[in-house]
Amino acid sequence: MGPQTKLVNKSNDISSQAVKSFAQVVSNVCDIPLNQLPQPCVKGDRTAILIPEDEYRVGIETCQHNLHGRIIWPKGVVPLKIDVVRSKLAPGWKSLAKWEITSLGKSFYEFSFSSLEDVQTVRSVGSWNLSPGLLKLFTWSKDFNPNIQHQTTAQVWVRIYGLSQEYWRPKILFAIAGSVGTPICIDSATNKSRFERDFGHFVRVLVDMDLRIEPKYKILVERIGFALIATVLVTILVSSIRH
Template sequence: MPSIRLTKQAVERGRRYCQFNLIGRLDFNKIKLEEIKKIALNLWKPKGDWKLVPLGKGFFMIRLVCEEDLRNILGGGPWRFGDQILRLSKWTPDFDPAIQHSSTAFVWIKFPKLGQQYWDYEILMSMGRALGSPVGVDKHTLNRDFGFYALVLIEIDLAKLIPQQFEVEEEEGKSFLQEVDVGRKKENITTTPQETQARKLQPLNNEKNHRGKEKT
């Protein structure tokens, strides 16, 4: 079998090109790429150069050159494209659309006994990433209408075991264990119509909306 050796510089150059990229997924039977581009431009208003690259099986790469755009897109949302919710993840070197599974579902995760100092959008979304791909935070959590538990909607791979707790580390070596309580589960993404998902995601708040309320 023929073989070649890639230089470290060439590989690093390729990874730098992809360092701010995201992977999106939509049903292209319901929406065309050009329409996605128009909606994305209106929703995201990217500050740097960007483009969408179809990868097959409903996946596409969101090519970004600006870390601020990456944070705004990944941390915002949920993003609606027609009657669909865009599923997002960070690009990884081993991503292959041909072998991506679909055993995922939107699940409401409760973080009980969480100190009030941690009821912050950015903190809660970071905690959600310990379990899967966070979609948003319940508005009653952000408004602190109750203090029993924080509630975060997370896209979770049901083929994997959901941990009962995980470690949260702070600066200066401080850490604590956070309990996980699996709340109500939304319908499996592979079987539920996208319009149902869009309707049920309405109560979610994103970071921009919440911080806008704080200023008023």
């Protein structure tokens, strides 16, 4: 009888712990009296509300070590989930004290860092390769809305003339194409091995280019003790224009 009584009592304890009020479950409920909150008003055909300026300034302060970013996904690639993006960035950012990523939609993200030094560290790299996809980071700005970002970049095919065969190596080609925009990939013909390549008129590199910047058509390519001029032609892919 004793053990049965103990079992019933334990069951009652579990039951009492499981039943919680709504207020107990939700810990971040509004505890500010309604009469202390800003009151809405009507302006034209809209309802307007004046938010507390001091709270907004605190919000700005908490974002002082933030960056915005956009991931350029190659055409046909399914965007990675945010936890996968985080795991791909982790090895390259392991020296950072603390950081977090928040998805904003439209391939835009917001990154939070714990110090200015960490911000400078990640900004020192032009782009981060996620295989697939390239992450481009840019300065944080207030009132950022990914849904109304202006059309400023496009994926373009860059033809580079004037490079002899010893220059046809991905790292060299990406370095040269980086003068035009963010390099994404080289085409299949350019990527062929020396023994398979039957076309050597020009190399072709897919680049994400800022449309606000005047394209460069002549690039001085230098190596130790030598320099040459590479000619660049740009073809914009209308279907790849990004917002």
